[in-house]
Amino acid sequence: MKFHLVTLGCQMNKSDRERVATIIEKMGYRWTDKEETADLLGVIACSVRQKAIDKVYTKIHQWNTWKNKKNLVTFITGCLLPADREKFLKTFDIIFQISELLQFPEMLHQYGIVTPFSIRKDENFILKEEHANLHADFQTFVFDKNNKTIAGQPVLMNKPETRISEFWDIEPHYQSGFEAFIPIQNGCDKFCTFCAVPYTRGREISRPSNEILDELRKLIEKGYKSITLLGQNVNSYGLDKKGNEKTFAKLLRDIGEYGKKSEKDFWVYFTSPHPRDMNDEVLKVMSEYECLANQIHLPLQSGDDKVLIKMNRGHTIKDFYRIIESVKKYLPSATLFTDIIVGFTGETEEQFINTYSVMEKIRFNMAYVARYSPRPGAASSRWDDDVSHTIKSKRLHLLSDLLQQHSREHNKEMINKNYKVLVTGKDRKKGYLSGLTEGRIIVRFASENVKLIGNFVDVCIRSAAGFATEGTLHKVYNEELAEA
Numbered sequence: 001m002k003f004h005l006v007t008l009g010c011q012m013n014k015s016d017r018e019r020v021a022t023i024i025e026k027m028g029y030r031w032t033d034k035e036e037t038a039d040l041l042g043v044i045a046c047s048v049r050q051k052a053i054d055k056v057y058t059k060i061h062q063w064n065t066w067k068n069k070k071n072l073v074t075f076i077t078g079c080l081l082p083a084d085r086e087k088f089l090k091t092f093d094i095i096f097q098i099s100e101l102l103q104f105p106e107m108l109h110q111y112g113i114v115t116p117f118s119i120r121k122d123e124n125f126i127l128k129e130e131h132a133n134l135h136a137d138f139q140t141f142v143f144d145k146n147n148k149t150i151a152g153q154p155v156l157m158n159k160p161e162t163r164i165s166e167f168w169d170i171e172p173h174y175q176s177g178f179e180a181f182i183p184i185q186n187g188c189d190k191f192c193t194f195c196a197v198p199y200t201r202g203r204e205i206s207r208p209s210n211e212i213l214d215e216l217r218k219l220i221e222k223g224y225k226s227i228t229l230l231g232q233n234v235n236s237y238g239l240d241k242k243g244n245e246k247t248f249a250k251l252l253r254d255i256g257e258y259g260k261k262s263e264k265d266f267w268v269y270f271t272s273p274h275p276r277d278m279n280d281e282v283l284k285v286m287s288e289y290e291c292l293a294n295q296i297h298l299p300l301q302s303g304d305d306k307v308l309i310k311m312n313r314g315h316t317i318k319d320f321y322r323i324i325e326s327v328k329k330y331l332p333s334a335t336l337f338t339d340i341i342v343g344f345t346g347e348t349e350e351q352f353i354n355t356y357s358v359m360e361k362i363r364f365n366m367a368y369v370a371r372y373s374p375r376p377g378a379a380s381s382r383w384d385d386d387v388s389h390t391i392k393s394k395r396l397h398l399l400s401d402l403l404q405q406h407s408r409e410h411n412k413e414m415i416n417k418n419y420k421v422l423v424t425g426k427d428r429k430k431g432y433l434s435g436l437t438e439g440r441i442i443v444r445f446a447s448e449n450v451k452l453i454g455n456f457v458d459v460c461i462r463s464a465a466g467f468a469t470e471g472t473l474h475k476v477y478n479e480e481l482a483e484a
């Protein structure tokens, strides 16, 4: 019996996929790269982007045609809006919330089972869910193929907090042997008006810090070199526990202390922090420990205060500059990454120019710039998407050109200097390997020694382009891996 998974969306979904694979493998399935040979096909979906949902439709349409020739079961989980769950009910055999993963084997045995989350019609389901929590656990009902309840089979479900904690307990099937994601939090309380995450993943729940530290220690002892702490709002970690959990800064400090004692060589990243919750304590801790990587990904979204209010971001541009000043003070060599949306509902030329000028001042190393598109379920989807595609594209290109110019200038400053690089794989250029610096700048160098993949080397940078650099191998940290 073989299985294949399609993962869409962000790093959180990629991390969730590792736990989904564990559960499926425990049921006796083996992975196949070829989806046409699989007996079980699943999607870890993302309702946050319409493009990702369109991809799901294409996939399931194709998979369902294969059902004429073979026994095939399909399922979908991940970040799904109630409206999408309802639509997919007609096309997939099984739909479940990611936190219900432990119940998946049971669902699979009763082909066609769905849970209350897959049939909920109300966009405000989260409020109802919270209300339900106060009184009783959920019930999952079993449905037959005609969508009728099978009598006498209600299944008691745990509260969301218990379910997500059971989910985190699942040992992930890590996809890499040297870099891993550790989820430290699920959900989001911020309700940015362009984003559907609070409706797909629910309210913020922090994972117990002892579990995070345990998972990290295990990975480091196995020789992992790059760990990314994941959360939708990673730096509001612990706030939902109202004083009964470590703050994000304290969690980082504990990781830093472990790194110091272990004497192992590794880098720890986190993504994404929210400007609202970014404080000097976090930056100060980062400056004190070598294993806490000098790289900050801080989403700007817009450089205009009025747009930020409309987006419900809860901070001003002045606040953002203040954080950047602190980053320069505590982490002068840190690279800065950001996310920007152009053409948000009602964005004027002047408001866009404000974003452009913030970009000019901060000179990010990297920015993920996206054209605004309404996401069903998000508050802004009820507003006019009134900036034309042409204007959005023009703004996107202007920011991309500026970004490329800044990135090239930053990268040129690296020339003739040695940088520690984690080798991540073969480069597209034949005879070259590529990797990332601590600041996540791409470096390629001539070598066919694939034993270096997953290990640290030093590279002397010789040339720089828009988003990458090239250099010569200077030192291999683990000398046993060096070629004679």
Ligand code: SF4
Pocket: 188, 189, 190, 191, 192, 195, 196, 197, 198, 232, 233, 274
């Ligand atoms: S902070 Fe805003 S953009 Fe990020 S997940 Fe929460 S609602 Fe979405």
